[in-house]
Amino acid sequence: MSRVLVPCHVKSTVALQVGDMRTSQGRPGVLVVDVTFPNVAPFELQEITFKNYYTAFLSIRVRHHTPLHTPSKWVTCLRDHCLMPDPHSEEGAQEYVSLFKHQMLCDMSRVLELRLILRQPSPLWLSFTVEELQIYQQGPKSPSLTFPKWLSHPVSNEQPAPRLEGLPDPSRVSSEVQQMWALTEMIRASHTSTRIGRFDVDGCYDLNLLSYT
Amino acid sequence: MRKAQGSWEKRILKSLNSMCTELSIPLARKRPVGEQKELLNKWNEMGTDEPDLSLFRPVYAPKDFLEVLINLRNPNYENGDSLSFRTHLGLIQVPLKVKDIPELKECFVELGLNTGQLGIDDSTQVPPELFENEHVRIGQKVLVQQDSAAAQQYIRQGSPTALRAELWALILNISSQPEDILYYEQLKTNVIQHDLLVDSLIYKDVKLTASNDDYYFVFEDYLYQVLLCFSRDTSVLSHFAYNSASPPKSYIRGKLGLEEYAVFYPPNGVIPFHGFSMYVAPLCFLYHEPYKLYQIFREMYVRFFFRLHSISSHPSGIVSLCLLFETLLQTYLPQLFYHLREIGAQPLRISFKWMVRAFSGYLATDQLLLLWDRILGYNSLEILAVLAAAVFAFRAVNLMEVTSLAAAEAVLADLSTLKVMPLLQIFLFATVT
Numbered sequence: 001m002s003r004v005l006v007p008c009h010v011k012s013t014v015a016l017q018v019g020d021m022r023t024s025q026g027r028p029g030v031l032v033v034d035v036t037f038p039n040v041a042p043f044e045l046q047e048i049t050f051k052n053y054y055t056a057f058l059s060i061r062v063r064h065h066t067p068l069h070t071p072s073k074w075v076t077c078l079r080d081h082c083l084m085p086d087p088h089s090e091e092g093a094q095e096y097v098s099l100f101k102h103q104m105l106c107d108m109s110r111v112l113e114l115r116l117i118l119r120q121p122s123p124l125w126l127s128f129t130v131e132e133l134q135i136y137q138q139g140p141k142s143p144s145l146t147f148p149k150w151l152s153h154p155v156s157n158e159q160p161a162p163r164l165e166g167l168p169d170p171s172r173v174s175s176e177v178q179q180m181w182a183l184t185e186m187i188r189a190s191h192t193s194t195r196i197g198r199f200d201v202d203g204c205y206d207l208n209l210l211s212y213t
Numbered sequence: 214m215r216k217a218q219g220s221w222e223k224r225i226l227k228s229l230n231s232m233c234t235e236l237s238i239p240l241a242r243k244r245p246v247g248e249q250k251e252l253l254n255k256w257n258e259m260g261t262d263e264p265d266l267s268l269f270r271p272v273y274a275p276k277d278f279l280e281v282l283i284n285l286r287n288p289n290y291e292n293g294d295s296l297s298f299r300t301h302l303g304l305i306q307v308p309l310k311v312k313d314i315p316e317l318k319e320c321f322v323e324l325g326l327n328t329g330q331l332g333i334d335d336s337t338q339v340p341p342e343l344f345e346n347e348h349v350r351i352g353q354k355v356l357v358q359q360d361s362a363a364a365q366q367y368i369r370q371g372s373p374t375a376l377r378a379e380l381w382a383l384i385l386n387i388s389s390q391p392e393d394i395l396y397y398e399q400l401k402t403n404v405i406q407h408d409l410l411v412d413s414l415i416y417k418d419v420k421l422t423a424s425n426d427d428y429y430f431v432f433e434d435y436l437y438q439v440l441l442c443f444s445r446d447t448s449v450l451s452h453f454a455y456n457s458a459s460p461p462k463s464y465i466r467g468k469l470g471l472e473e474y475a476v477f478y479p480p481n482g483v484i485p486f487h488g489f490s491m492y493v494a495p496l497c498f499l500y501h502e503p504y505k506l507y508q509i510f511r512e513m514y515v516r517f518f519f520r521l522h523s524i525s526s527h528p529s530g531i532v533s534l535c536l537l538f539e540t541l542l543q544t545y546l547p548q549l550f551y552h553l554r555e556i557g558a559q560p561l562r563i564s565f566k567w568m569v570r571a572f573s574g575y576l577a578t579d580q581l582l583l584l585w586d587r588i589l590g591y592n593s594l595e596i597l598a599v600l601a602a603a604v605f606a607f608r609a610v611n612l613m614e615v616t617s618l619a620a621a622e623a624v625l626a627d628l629s630t631l632k633v634m635p636l637l638q639i640f641l642f643a644t645v646t
Contacts, residue, residue, distance in 0.1 A: 123291065126288075204465055208239055
């Protein structure tokens with residue numbers, strides 16, 4: 001299904017910590033990233049992609065567009081999605097991740113704002129975040145192709161065109177061409193995949209030094 | 214990891230370039246016709262040649278590579294100055310995920326105590342009716358069926374000597390078609406036509422390692438025939454799609470910077486290091502036609518051996534193997550690990566060379582082939598790290614008494630009497646933790 005990139009504004013991350021941030025020693029284990037969509041009407045979210053950077057768990061909350069003047073609330077659409085199976089080791093730490101509409105817990109139509117809550121409980125990592133965040137909405141549905149009428153309803157038994165003098169019988173020619181085509185297909189199918197493996201340029205392989213670039 | 218691999222490669226290139234300029238030898242040149250004829254005549258006995266190789270030195274040795282791995286650091290990782298729970302006590306400081314013994318037991322379940330093994334249950338005290346005869350019969354059936362997946366499952370319990378060559382060929386999907394023989398002949402022609410600096414490195418390596426080995430010196434000529442052709446084989450370049458390394462580039466003389474004249478050097482992109490020829494040597498026991506030996510080696514290299522000398526986070530990559538070895542030792546032999554660390558003999562410094570060479574040249578050949586059976590069967594190199602830890606466990610009593618790195622090396626210098634399968638079985642399944 002086609003998808004269209006939605007321009008979004010990703011606000012800088014906010015760390016959540018208990019107590020006074022200036023005096024406490026530990027690093028925050030929870031970060032919040034707000035994603036707004038200025039100048040875009042509420043849309044149906046199709047896909048979220050990003051590159052992980054040492055985030056262990058991801059939760060996403062969404063705010064829907066509500067009709068009239070009812071206040072819109074934040075709804076959790078993804079709860080504690082695990083990005084790193086072991087928060088202390090490197091597995092999954094720098095992977096590219098895609099999240100789809102069908103993985104979400106709630107309906108994703110008419111999205112106003114997103115809030116990503118990143119968690120990294122392990123104290124081993126100096127920082128964690130998600131990078132290259134991109135939001136996609138449903139692309140326009142591909143127009144259904146209409147077949148030309150003559151393809152779906154083959155016309156039967158036309159009057160054969162009058163044969164021109166001196167030319168061979170068209171049905172014989174077509175059957176011979178078909179045989180030739182079958183032969184070429186056979187040869188192409190049995191074509192070996194081993195390459196010749198030339199490593200020189202026009203027979204010359206005089207090299208002086210290796211290149212560093 | 215990629216950055217580290219990149220800078221390591223740059224070091225290798227610099228080393229090779231400086232060797233070129235010091236010795237005033239070009240990286241590659243076309244052989245004059247007279248020399249080509251001479252080489253063609255001598256093709257089957259290149260070992261008798263005694264070129265002056267004294268000025269050549271290997272581009273790098275495993276211990277240089279170990280130093281690079283020891284210095285791998287994740288910039289996002291908290292490497293505190295003070296010792297805390299987060300400090301790695303071993304040499305590798307990268308927190309990759311490695312398996313522990315319960316996970317290894319699950320993974321290597323066919324090596325368990327209740328399953329028959331070649332290497333254990335075919336010894337002279339065990340009557341062959343109990344396991345060996347049946348196992349050989351199943352092996353023959355698998356070969357008749359030409360079922361590659363079944364062969365891979367079968368070989369986890371070891372391969373009978375008579376069937377091993379065919380089983381390995383079946384698992385590696387090597388079937389010698391006429392075009393393969395032609396391809397090998399084409400490579401041979403390439404060797405005759407062009408002379409590469411890498412050839413001298415290969416000669417030197419074979420003379421230093423395989424020729425001095427009691428088991429492998431008879432295969433010296435075969436090794437040249439395989440390795441020289443290997444360097445010219447451009448089909449090996451395709452493995453760089455899944456290798457974190459990149460092949461070195463060069464430009465035809467006088468055309469620096471012009472992309473149409475950019476080529477890879479050597480043509481297969483692999484620069485051999487000290488001990489590289491030991492990857493081929495054990496295969497010489499199984500295959501006697503050069504083109505078959507060549508195909509098997511090439512496939513083993515692009516499936517397994519390349520991971521032993523490139524930096525990546527793959528579970529079978531050398532970094533993970535080192536970490537797995539150190540973690541197993543720390544967890545299950547903590548006293549031994551602590552003692553060795555205290556005397557300045559970090560265990561990885563001793564076991565690294567075993568793992569980089571996949572134990573070739575350290576174990577007796579029949580034992581080595583039993584080990585490589587399991588590498589093929591499990592499609593993973595983790596068994597190398599487990600065996601390394603098992604060897605330390607076996608010699609733990611002696612190691613606890615040593616007081617220096619040199620003495621520890623002496624205890625572990627000779628592995629040729631070890632029986633691989635009992636060691637692995639005891640370490641994984643019979644050690645009380």
